[in-house]
Amino acid sequence: MLAILKNRHVRDTGFQAGFVGALVILIVALVVTGKANLEAQGLTSGFGFLERSTGWRISFSLIDYTTSSPYWLALVVGLLNSLFLGAVSLSFATLIGVTVGVMRTSGNGMAELVGTTFVEIFRNVPLILQLLFWYSLLLSLPAPREVEPVLGVFAFTGRGIYIPGLNITGLSAFLIVVSLIAGASVNLWLSTAERFKTVSVAVRRKWKICLWLGVAIVVFAITWWGRLPETPFFTIPEHRGLNYRNGIRVSPELFACIIAISIYGAAYIAEIIRSGFNAISPGQGEAGHALGLSRWQIFTRIRLPLAIRIVMPTLINQYVWLFKATTIGIAISFTDFFMVVSTAINQSGQTLELIAILMGGFLVINYSIAWVLNRVNDAIKLKGTQMRI
Amino acid sequence: MPISIFGAIRKKYFATPTDIVVSSILAVLVLWLLANVIDWAFVKAVFGAGRRDDCLAAEGACWSVIASRWRIVLFGLYPFEEQWRSGVACLIMVIVAALSCVPYFWNGKRLLGLWLSGFAVFYVLMRGGFLGLTPVFEQNWGGLALTLFIFAAVCILGMPMAIVFALLRRSELPWISRTMGLIIDTIRSLPLLTIMFTFAIVSPFVLPDWAVGDKLYRVIVGYAIFFACYQAEIIRGGIQGLPAGQEEAAKALGMGYWHRIGYIVLPQAFRNALPPTINQIVITFKETSLVTIIGFFDVMASGRAASGTAEWSFAHVEVYCFVALIFFVFVFSLSRYGAYLERRLGVGRR
Amino acid sequence: QEQGGRLKTVLDRGSLLCSGHNGSFLGFAEVDDQGKWKGLDIELCHALAAGLFGTSEGHLEIVPISWAQRWPALQSGDIDVVIKVSGWTQSRDTELNLQFSRPYFIGAFQAMTKTELGVKSIAELDGGTICVAAGTSTELAAATYLQSKSIKVELLTFENGDELRNAYYDGRCDAYIEWAPSLAAARLDAPDGAEAHVILPDVIDLEAEGIVVPEGDPKWLDVQNWMLSSLWFAEANGITSENVDEIRANPPSATIEKFLGVTPGYGARLGLSDDWAYNMIKEVGNFAEIYDRSLGDSSPYGLPRGINALYSNGGVFYPLIVD
C-alpha cells in the first residue's frame, strides 16, 4: 500500500486528479451556493430577461436603439460602442505612439526631449485621472452659440466636436471600417503568404487591384444602403438655433475617451517602438546609406518595417491590454459594453447572468484581437533562422 | 579636437535643415504650452486657504481649494483628530517601499519580513483599538491611505499567489499546467474593472455567508488574483530564462522539488524578472485608482469629494491636478528606479 | 434571510451599515472640511442608528458606495439599508426585490436653463440638448416626458452628479433636468450667479425618494417607516433636539409621554428600546431641523421646504398615529 503511494505515476495522477477535481468542486460549489442564495432572495435566474425591453436610453449608439428595445439589443449596442472606441483609439494610439517613438530615436535633441516628456507624463498618471482631465477640458470649451467653425467646417464646442460627414447610419460606418480592415488584411496576406510566393509580382499586383476594386464596390454599396432617409448625402456643420446641425457630432464623452486612451496608449506604444528601433543594428542603416538611400527612404523602407517586426509580439499584448482599458469610459458615462452591463444590472437585477455575458464578451473580443494580430505577426515576421538584424 | 558648446547644441538640435525646422516648431510649441500652464498655475492663480470668492473672480487656478481641503484628499473620511495616524501609516508604507529598493533587502525572507511588518504596523495603526487608539473601521479609511493599503495588500497577497500560479503553470503534469494556463489566460484577457466589479458584487452571492467578508477585502482578493496572473507569467518568463542545467544539477545533488524551487529556481528567476516585475508593480499602483468606480473612497474619490461640496464645486480641475501630482510622484520615482535597475542588471549581465 | 433578520443582525452586530457615496452628492451626502459625512441622507442614517442604539456615536458605519452598487450591496449584506435618494419605481419594487419605506423626500423633476436663452417652457428647448443623470429614474422620466410631448432634444447622460452639473454650467447642454432640490442647489451655486439661471415651471415628473430595504423583511421595514414618522411627529408637536429633555421631563400629553418613552410601548413593539424616538430626536432633531441643516436655510443651498413640508404647511408629509 505504502509502495503504491510512493509510486511516481500514482502520485502524478493523484496530484492532477486532485487539482482539477478541487477546481471543479469549487466551481460547482460556487454555482450551487449562488443559485440557493438568489432563490432565497426571490430573484429569478435565467436569460429570459434579455427579451424584455429596457426602458432606458443609451446616449451613443451605432445602431437603432430606443427605450423600448430589448436588453440584448442594449448589450449589442454596448459591445459595438466598445469595439468602436477600441478601434478608433487604438488606431490613434498607434499613430501617436509611433510618432513619439520615432521622435525619441530621431537624433534630434528637441524631438527627443519632447518625446521623453510626453512619455513620462502620460505614462505616470492613472488613465482615469487623465480621462477626467480631458473631459473637463472639453466641457470647458465654449457653447455652440459662441463658436465660429474652424475653416468653416470644424466646430469645437463644449457640446461636442462637429465635423463634416456623410449622412449614413452608424452601423454602415462601422461596416465600412470593417471592410477596409478586411481589405488591408487580404492585401497583406497576398503579399506575404507562402503559397503565393511562386506567383509573380505583376500577377499579384493585378489581384490586388481587383481586391481593392471589390472593396471599393462593397464600401460604396454599404454607404448607399446606409444613407439616412430624407437628408442630403454629405453635410457640413452649420449654426442653427441653439446648436450646430448637420455634419457629424462627436460627443465630448466619446472624444474624451478617445483622447485619453489614445494618449495613454501612445505613451506605452512609444516605449515599445523605441525599444524596437534600438534593437535594430546600426549596420542596417549604414548599408542603406552606402547604397545611397536617403534618410527618409532608410526610415520608411528599412528601419520602420524592421522595428515593427521586432516589436509586433509585444505590441499584441499591449493592444489587448489597451482594449481592456476602454472600460474606463464608465467613469464619464461613455456607454461602452461595461457601462451597459452595469446599468443593466442596476435596472434588471440579473447580476450573475449579466456578469457572465460581460466576461464572455471580453474573452471573445480579446482572444479575437490576439488571434488576428498573431496571424498578422506570422505573416510579416522575418523569414529564416538568422534573426540578427 | 575641441568642440564648443555652441557646436554641441548645433549638432544636437540643428544639425540639418530638417532638424532646424523640426526643432524650431517643437520649441515654439513647448514654449507656448509652458507659458500657458505657468500663467494658469502660478501667475493668475489664487493661493491660500478659504479664498473662494477670489477664486470665482480669478482666471487662473484656484489652489485655495487644496489649501482648504487637502486633508480630505489625503485622508478621506478618517476621523479628523486621528488623521495623524493615517499620515504616519502612509509614511511607513513609503519608507517600506523605499527600503525595498535597497539591495540589502533583496532576498525573499528579508523582503517578505519588511513588507509584512510594515503592512502590519500600517494596519494596526490605521485600525486602532489598542493603546488608547480609537478603533477606526475600514469604511472610514480613505484617500491616499486607502490607496496605499489596497496597493500593499494586493502586492503582499498577489506575490505568493503569483509564485504558486507560475509553478503550477509550468508543472510537468500536463493537466495541472493546462488548467492553470487556461485560468491565467482567461483572467488576463478580462479587464481589471470587471474583475473588481465581480468580486465586489457577485462574490457575496456565490460564497457561503462565513466567507463573504468586507467588500474591501473581496476587491483586494480579486485584484490580487488579477495581479497574480500577470505576475505569474513574468515569473514564468524568469524561470524559462534559466539554463536547464541548473535544475538538473540540483536534482543530481539529490535535492527535492521544494528545495530546488526554493533555493535554486526562484531566487534566480526573480533576479531575471526584476525589471518587468517593477513595471507590473507600477501599473498595479496606477490601476488601484480604478476602485473609485466600484465605490471606494480612495484618493480619486476623496479628490472628487474635496471639490464635491457647495463651496468648491467649480474647482475640480485643480483637485485633479493635485491628485495627478500625488500619483506622478509615486509612479515616476518607482519607474525611474525600475529603469535604473534594468540598466544596472544589463551592465552586470555576463 | 429569516423574518426580522436584518434588525436582529444589526442589533447583534452593534452597528448599522448605512450607504454613503464614492465622492459626493450635494446636499444629501457630502464631506465637510474635517472629512465627516453630512447631508440629508447621512442625517437619516444617524437618526436610524441613534434610534437603534441610543446614539449613533460608534454605532454607525457609513459605507462608501457607488450608485450602481447600492442594490447588489444591499442584497449581499454589505450595507443594511440604502438611504441614497432612491426613487420608488415599480420595477425596482417588484423585479429587484426591494422594499421601499414611505417617501421621506419628494423631488419634482424640473428643468433648469440659462436665463439668457429666454426660454419659458421645456417645449421651447426643442432641438437643444439636455443633461441628465445616467441609469437613474430621472433619465427614464425625462425620456418618457419628452417622448409624450414629442419634444425632440438630445439627452446626454452622466454617471456622476458633479460631472452632470459641471456639464450644464460649462454649456455642454442647454438645460439640465434633475429633481428640484438638486436644481436649486445647482442654481444657487452657479459660477455665474443664481440670476443667470432659471428653473422652468414644467413638472416633468415627481419622484418619491424612500429608504430601501430588502424585500421580505417587514420588521426592518417597520423600523424605517416609524423612524420617519417619528421625525415628523416631533416636528408636528414642536419637539426639537433643544427642548426634548424639557418636554420629556414634563410631557404635555400622554401620547408624547409614550412617544418619548416615558411610558412603555412605543419601542418594544418594534423590537427597540422604548426611548428610541427620544434618543433619535436628542441626537439629530426633528425632520425640520435635519432639513434645515442639510438643504434649508442653515445650509448653503437655502432650498425652501415646499412640497416637502408637513401637510399643515402645505406639504405632503404627515406623522402616523402614535397609540
Next chain:
Amino acid sequence: MTEHAILIRNMNKYYGSFHALKNIDLEVKRGERIVICGPSGSGKSTLIRCINRLEEHQSGDIEVMGTMLDENVDHIDEIRREAGMVFQNFNLFPHMTILENCILAPMLVRKIDRVEAEKTAMEYLARVKIPEQASKYPGELSGGQQQRVAIARALCMKPELMLFDEPTSALDPEMISEVLDVMVGLAEDGMTMVCVTHEMGFARQVADRVVFMADGQVIEQAEPETFFENPQNERTKTFLSQVLGH
C-alpha cells in the same frame, strides 16, 4: 551490500520514437573506474543521465548501489544521494558563493548542520586546490576553477559513485589538465567513477575499463591496453584513429 555499484540490464531508452539507447548491459563494480567514449550522438550522455534518473528509461533494469531504479520516489532520492554528478557546463548556482554551492545539498538533503557542512566543504575545496575562492561567486572564476568547484560540490555529498559527463569539453586547453589532475587524484583514492570523456590520456592512465558506444549501443568494452592497442570492432578502429589522430 552488493558488490556492484551499477548494474544495467537490457535497458532501452526512447526520445519519442527515436531509439536512443538499445539493449544496454553494463556492470560497474565498486571501486571500478569506467571511461565511456564514442562518437557524438552515440548516447553517452543519455546513458549516464539515465543512471541517476535525469532521463527516464523505458524498459530494462537499472540498479545503483543495490537500489533498484524504479517508479518509487524514495529509490530515486536514494540513488541521487549516492551518485554525484559533474556536468559539461559546470552548472554551478550563480547566485550563491562557492562555499554555499558546496554546503547547500549536504545541509538540505543530508541534514548536516552548517558548521559541519562548511568544514567538509573546505576540505574538498582544498582537495581541488581552490580553498581561497570559497567566498567568491561562480561568475568570478575561470572555467577550470568552476569545474573543480563542481567536483567538490558533488564530493561534499560523500557519494559512493561519481558520474562525469565530458567534464573538460567546455574548457580551454590550459584548463583541461588542472581538472583532469583532480580527477586522477580522485581515482587514485579509489572512488567508483563513470566518466564520459574524449581525453584518451586520462583513460589510459586511470580507467579499469573503457566502454565504447555507437548508435545507442555498447559496441566494445575492454581494458585500456587492449582497447587502444587492439580494438576488435571496425567502428572502434575508425573512432580511435580519428581521436588519436588529432
Next chain:
Amino acid sequence: MTEHAILIRNMNKYYGSFHALKNIDLEVKRGERIVICGPSGSGKSTLIRCINRLEEHQSGDIEVMGTMLDENVDHIDEIRREAGMVFQNFNLFPHMTILENCILAPMLVRKIDRVEAEKTAMEYLARVKIPEQASKYPGELSGGQQQRVAIARALCMKPELMLFDEPTSALDPEMISEVLDVMVGLAEDGMTMVCVTHEMGFARQVADRVVFMADGQVIEQAEPETFFENPQNERTKTFLSQVLGH
C-alpha cells in the same frame, strides 16, 4: 574625368578626443585594386567608412571620383552612388527577399524601373552564382551566400568603385573561398576596389598595392611582392609574421 578614383590628403578623424586617423594620404587610381591590412583597431574600417561618409572626418580632403566630399549633401549622395560597399556582417535587409534587396536602391536612387532593375539584379546574382535564391529571404541563406548577395546588391548600383570591409571575417572557413572567388572575378573584370582584409592569399593574387596601417596611420604601402618579401617597417614585419605564421 580625373584619373584618381580616390584622393585623400592629410585627413584626420577623431572620435571625441580619440585621434582615430592621423594625417592620412592615399591615392587610388581608376582600375587599381588596393588591399588594406593592419592590426585590429588600427583604423582600417574607419578609413574606408570615411570614404563614403559613414563617418565624418574632421580635417583634410577626400575626393572620390572627382567629387569633393564636403558638407554639400548632393556631393555625398553622388559619392555614395558611385561607391558600392560590402560589410563584414553582410547587413542584408532581412525583411526583403534577395531580389528585393538588390533592386531597392537602383529603383529608389537611380530611378530605374522595376523590370529593368530585376533584369540587372538577376544578372549580378548569376554572376555571384546564386540566381536560384532570388526569392528567398536572407535568413534562409548561409553566411557565404549572404555575403555574395551583399556584393551583388552593391554591384546592382553599377558603382565605379567597390569598398570591402573584411568581407570574409564573419564566415566559416569553407565559405570564405566562395566569397573570395567572386571578388577575384570582380578584380579580373577591372573594377576599382579598396579592400580591408586579412586574406593574404587574396592580396597576393589580385592587389596592385597593399597598404599597411597601424595606430591610425598609413605605415607602409607597396606592391604585394615587395610588401610580403621585403617589408621595410618593423611594425609591418611583426604583423606579417603573425598573420602568415598561422
